[in-house]
Amino acid sequence: MSLTSAHPRFHALIPCAGTGSRAGTPMPKQYQTVAGQPMVMHTVQALAQVQQIAQGWLVLSPDDDFVWPNGALWPERFARLNCGGATRAESVFNGLGAMLAAGVDPQDWVLVHDAARCLVTPEAVSLLIKTCQDDPVGGLLALPLPDTLKTQTQGDVPRVETTVPREGKWLAQTPQMFRVGPLHQALAQVAASGFAGITDEASAMERQGLSPRLVPGSAMNLKVTYPADFAFAEAVLKAKP
Ligand SMILES: Nc1ccn([C@@H]2O[C@H](COP(=O)(O)OP(=O)(O)OP(=O)(O)O)[C@@H](O)[C@H]2O)c(=O)n1
Numbered sequence: 001m002s003l004t005s006a007h008p009r010f011h012a013l014i015p016c017a018g019t020g021s022r023a024g025t026p027m028p029k030q031y032q033t034v035a036g037q038p039m040v041m042h043t044v045q046a047l048a049q050v051q052q053i054a055q056g057w058l059v060l061s062p063d064d065d066f067v068w069p070n071g072a073l074w075p076e077r078f079a080r081l082n083c084g085g086a087t088r089a090e091s092v093f094n095g096l097g098a099m100l101a102a103g104v105d106p107q108d109w110v111l112v113h114d115a116a117r118c119l120v121t122p123e124a125v126s127l128l129i130k131t132c133q134d135d136p137v138g139g140l141l142a143l144p145l146p147d148t149l150k151t152q153t154q155g156d157v158p159r160v161e162t163t164v165p166r167e168g169k170w171l172a173q174t175p176q177m178f179r180v181g182p183l184h185q186a187l188a189q190v191a192a193s194g195f196a197g198i199t200d201e202a203s204a205m206e207r208q209g210l211s212p213r214l215v216p217g218s219a220m221n222l223k224v225t226y227p228a229d230f231a232f233a234e235a236v237l238k239a240k241p
């Protein structure tokens, strides 16, 4: 498959089918109210502000019963698909399959972005697109490791085993931007193993021997994961003009 196309389009694919078990919320964390609306709506609205993104696709759990807002709050070019899987990788794989079945060009770009990263900014997404649109592989937003990195010993009480040099180590964020067809193929090749070890799109591309581009992001683009993260997200979103 050729990796170049004259006028590829850009899609956003938002995996939104998780349960948020670490967040300790009564409903899946992406639907928890943050700064006046369900967290995922902040994510959708940030991506909808990116002019280059032609279409958005949210991947929901097949038994999702969340009542979604319509009208002005919902961008018309964003569709919802009830094809989520048991893992994030499976949700993304199923979403890509649905996009291809709907006629999306395999050479279009897809920016996969966690519903739970509600603090992403349109500017950061645009930077990723600008940096990667001529790249033969694609890339991801990521953060050079800011802290000292330790490994732990075996045993019940965590104790330091060693300090790992942090140079050249990055924390992967999203969006992660790849061509639709190659990403779908890369995930198809690890589907039989239950997507073992595939915690992001880049790791699937790496298994193909490819080396995705690292684009410096911001610590603000955190993934809301633990209970304390909600207060941080709320404060940042409320401080926005
Ligand atoms: N089967 C799954 C699991 C996760 N996700 C999505 O992937 C993103 C990142 O995953 P994570 O933050 O780990 O979310 P959860 O899996 O919901 O959280 P936890 O691991 O705490 O249960 C989230 O937007 C989540 O909704 C998904 O679409 N399908």
Ligand SMILES: C[C@](O)(CO)[C@H](O)COP(=O)(O)O
Pocket: 088, 114, 171, 172, 173, 174, 199, 200, 201, 223
């Ligand atoms: C894709 C990701 O956001 C990169 O940091 C992250 O790996 C997803 O979270 P998970 O807990 O691994 O599902």
